[in-house]
Amino acid sequence: MQKESGGAVAGKKKRRDQWSDIRDYLNTQTPEVLIELLLDTAKRDDRLHQSLLLKAQRVAGGTDVVKAFRRAIDQATRIKGFIDWRQSRNFAANLDQVVESLAELLTPDSAGMLIGLAEYGIERVESALEQIDDSNGEVGSIVQALGDLHLSACELAKPDPQALAERLFRLETTSPFGICSFSAVTYLDALGEEGLRRYRELAEVEWAKIKPRQSGDAYVYDSHRFHITSIMESLAKASGDVEELVAIKSRDLSMSYHYLTIAEIWVKAGQDDKALDWAERGLQAFPKATDNRLRDFLVAVYLQRKRNDEALQLTWVQFEERAFLEQYKKLSGVAKQLGVWPEQRERALAWVAEVIAAEAAVTNRWRPKPSIPNYSLRVEIALWEDDLDAAWAAAHAGICHQGLLIALADKLEPTRADDALALYKQVIPDIVNQTNNTAYADAVKLIRKIGGIMIAQNRNREFGDYLVELRVRFKPKRNFIKLLDGVGGR
Template sequence: MTATELDGQCSCPYGADGMFCKHCVAVGLAWLARGEPIAEPSAVPEKITDERLRGFLQARDPRWLADELLRAAQADPLLRARLEVAAGADARHAFDERNLRTRLDDVIELDDYVSYGEAYSHFGRVADVLGEVAELIGAGFADNAIELAEYAMELIEASAGAVDDSNGEVGGALALAQQIHLDACTAGGPDPVALADRLVDRALSSDYEVFLDAMPGYAEVLGEAGMTRYRQRVEAAWQALPPKQPGVYGDGRFTVTYLMERLAECQGGTDALIEILAHDVTSGYDVLRIAQKLADDHRDEEALVWIQRGLDDFGGAVHGDRLRSLGADCLLRLGRREEAARHLWANFEDSPSLADYQALHAAAGEDFPVWRERALTLLRAQPAAVERHMGVRYVQSAGRSVLVEVLLWEGDVDHAWQAAQQGGCHQDLWLRVARARAATHPADALPVLRRAAERLIEQKNRSSYQQAAELLAESEALSMRCGQSEGFQAYMVGLRAANKPKRALREELDRARLPGG
């Protein structure tokens, strides 16, 4: 600042951002009005650089330096530990982790319930302390970080029931602690056999899948001895499982089987994993997992054998459509287009949908016209929609909804409109086909938009009124296009009169500048 300049600071939001705010302007004008000269600013203290500070310290008495370091170390356990290691102490025992362990207790253990709105800041504090644990790794105290990360995981799981975890912050905190743990194990020197036991014990007891994905990340850390122990523990748990029963869950099987699968894949690849997966095949889903893994490895012929087994043994129930879709993918890669189309036709025939029609179209290639005619014949034979009024809700069957969707996807708006008129369709689809129809026949679309608006009005809430007003504004534009503006105005007069008590509706209609008010 020069002798002809003003500077200022203020605690308001603008001032906090470094701006010369209106408060500074007001004070400055008042001060200038007094006619006092602007004093030269005091000199800004020179910044001490690292190089200058190093030179200063090198010139100090060693006893003074020692006193200053000891004083700083009293407030910084990590600095104290580093100094002790430099003086010859064992790094495994130099760091006093009691303070950091207490900090983990204080921030993670909960006396009161943490609500949804408080969860983000709570876990932000947890992440801050976990960050301090992570700093130990680079400072040479990885073994301490291992213990503290495991302790933090115990605390997080124990307190999880006292947190609104709608956004998954518990899982995020555990994932961070697990990453710190793996980094610490990689940098430190944990006993591999004891580590293997802890990884398995925690995975089997955790309700939050802690260490469930330990493989292959910990394989190098564990080495031969640790991996041998890990495999012994997991295999023993797997062999102790009772025979798998179809439809039975919650018996602890998932965790043990998952650990076994990851271990097998880590040590033996695809074949070892499939051997585990094939151990207990009791459903189409079990077969699907095997076939998917084979297909992922481009072993399509083998995948097809399993797919056929799944369809034969389990009748295609539940996961039959996924088995056939996967089979079609394999067959297409093998150049067997006709067989692929038959798989996809079976899916479409079981439960027609636009997605299945599109898949059939993509697979059949030049033969699609034959499949198309079969598909449209099946869709036209579906029962027409049945609509009934229940209070303010309309209950409607699907009718010819898939046929309408298919024809719209193909760009055949006229036949889509005809199918909707003859067989009905879902309400949202009625709007889609009506809007498509409006491009050439705006008058045809008017009743559909009005009917949809009237149903929204019957829901009697502000949001539905807003949507109804938007549809009616759309109807007004169509009415103008087809020369029915007077009829629309008369319709709006009647609509407003029939719903006169609904003040919120009137407000939304007025906001949309609709006539009749």
Template sequence: MVGFGEDDLRALAGARSYERGLGYLDAVSGLEVGEGSVSAVVHGTDVYEVEFTLGGDDGTISGWCDCPYGQEDNFCKHCVAVGLTVLRRAKTIPQQRAAARARSSGLEAWLSGLSREQLLALVREQIAEDRALRRRLELRAAAARSDLGVVRDRIIALIDPRPFARYGYVEYADATGYSRQVAEAAAALRAATADGQAAQAVGLAEEAIRVLGEAYGEIDDSDGVVGQAAAAVARAHLEACRVAHPDPERLAEWLAGTVLDDSNDVVDLDPLDYADVLGQSGLARVRQLVTEALRRRPSGWAARYLMERLLKAEGDVDALVALHARDLDPSGATHLHIAEELEAAGRSDEALAWAERGLRDCTAETYIDGRLVDYVCVGYMRAGRTAEAVAVRRDRLCIERSLAAYRQLRSAARTADRWETERAAALATLREDARREQGGRYGGPVLIDALLDDGDVDAAWREAVGRADDRQWERLADLSRERRPGEALGVYLRLVERSKEPTGDRAYERLARLLQRVRDCHRALGTEEEFGVYFAGLRTELKRRRKLMSILDRHGL
């Protein structure tokens, strides 16, 4: 028994990752079974290391992979592949786990029996062969003897990108190797904190974050692996601060300075994560510094975002509204954001008032954030103000002249039981556009799209002559084929003529569909022989297009 099944893997990974994992079964190698876990490598875009925990009595399982998706704490396709491989070998897993336990017990007993001299000899042997282990132990030793100069030099060396920058730039292929060194630096910082050097680790982490920020612009971190390792350095800084309790105001100044520095985008520091260390005085100092930054540069994105975070944490809705009101987007998106903040605070009347203000402020704009218009109309409908909702939709149609705006007006007017009146006025507006030859999105007038959307086929026929584009003609013919086959046939024949020139599978499929409709019209008219003559001539004309002939055959033509 391995304690899990395929359904567990599918639930953890999701359907997409599970299906993709099926394709990696042959890419799993080096499977090693431990007491409670399995490790393996999976060959994909790169070679990825996977560790998969075996289900216990409760069936709980998990997986870790060093691919970019896995490092975001996702159960990826590589984990799925390893899990499925374990299930394939389910019969042998219990014996392998028992063997792993025996090996572990044997190793523990053997180590316990070694003398001090023998243990030292063993460690020296390992560090001579394993450079990474040697570096880690050197750092631990330096931290233990408070040799912070050595610790600092080693950490800075680990995050120095120059050994990886063959052309003055860390290329994509080298980013993973560099990220491993940055992660090692983070581990060294955590070790320094654990060894009683938390105060020193704070300063070292801050220097490391500064160096990383300066170097990040010269690194191709397309997969985000360096950013993830840098985040580990930032977490090590937070851990050290929680142990060392540095001066709150000094920490506030460093955090604000780092967050507000536009050139440092390698780590996403959030001062609120440090709230327990900063205390009230430190948070107040952060807010003061951010306020000063906004005064100097009101449009600064980082300062605005940080101030928004601080105000939300404090629950100061009025200050938050004032912050957003300083820079109102002409689309109304900011008005909507303010309305949503007020709504969340239980201030619905003020929220709707801000949304209404957004419509007034943006009334001359062709583009208004559709979510703002929806917000206002939903608010009106909820309050029983249906006439006002209809008026908003009517105004938007006058400005946008789009099928979407027409549909929204129709929906609101039907709710208010006044669509008949509104429809006449709306069509008059669109008809005036059609007279001025202001085409719709696809070339033909929106008026024709609106009539077709209403199902008013007769009116659409009247308006289409000399105005409709091919898309609209085809739609009109499709809706009329059964009732007016003769008129539909004329449309389809014109479209066939225009469709003979383009080549390629998509063009040929469209031509075949049009010809099927031509045949349907002839059948409805009882002129199938006429279609046979027409189609034979068309095949003769286009016979050199072998792919077209094949597609026509497949469609039964």
């Protein structure tokens, strides 16, 4: 047997390398034949044609090189109508070929030429992107590559720093998408002191036109303001001047969160007193609906400085403003740290009861009568505290979110199986009545849970009867019945 096997292996022909065969063939051809082959292929392959044309123009030199590349950029970025995400792949492929050819200009002799071409290409693509669905990010990544080429070319060619600063500033403030960074910090090596100074001059002229915003001013997004502010912030960060950075941030105090950003700047600078002052100023400027991140910052500082009553009170403000589980957890954390959670918990649960009652009592033209109280928040809190008795009581005191009832049933399964069964049976009809295949699948999962519990208790016949009951009740829902048929019965 082994001999036959060895003979079979030895008899196999060695697989030929097709590329090696092609290479061997081409090595035997004259240059004229090879040229004809390449030209013939280029006539059928637009990318190869474009690549060969740009290489030829570059070798020929002169102003035709710039014209050829600009023409190639125009062709690659020309669009008619909207391009969806499927078509954007072809757009990206054509653009990528041009960028690959541009990369060949990154040499000491042609880097200066590349600078202008890269700028032209970036502006063309950014303009085209307004009509392209680039969900997969392919076009954007090519633009970034073009931006990297531009930066490298500037560092290599060392163009006139003032002229470069002016072009960079224009690009940074006018690019629709801002995919590439043209900030002074990014181009610091290429700009040098002279270029950086000119860049700052241009920025400060525009910055002087930006009007301050205070609390009470309506926030309206302004792209020009955003760009100039970003430029000024980057310049301040580069210089390490904290006072300047704070002054820039202070130009817009229309949101409480902006006070927090300034406070965090001072914390990073080791100026904790100034940080606290700015945070408290933000709280005073926005006494209602303050950003909770600012409040959390203050709570942490107050606890650190043993201003415990203020820390607890500020946490209570958040909970009273929005009685959610996350705020309850936050209150619990602060109160436990202060050793006062038992009494604070009692107060918090009393507040939850008030909120539930108040919401149920609301009437209007669409709800002329008070509604059944919704105890979802109380159940949610009890589940977080692992208080199953309280959760069970709350779940039966009024209505409750379906997902919370299922979560409670899951927790009850190990020790209170009958209660878990009751909750599962309660929610299954509502799920099935959603009348969609996803809901049907969810319902069947719960039915299987019921089956598991009952079979473990030797209640197989009861489970079978339950399945029959479901089939009768939901007979018109054929897709559900098909799924139900796959569930084991008696």
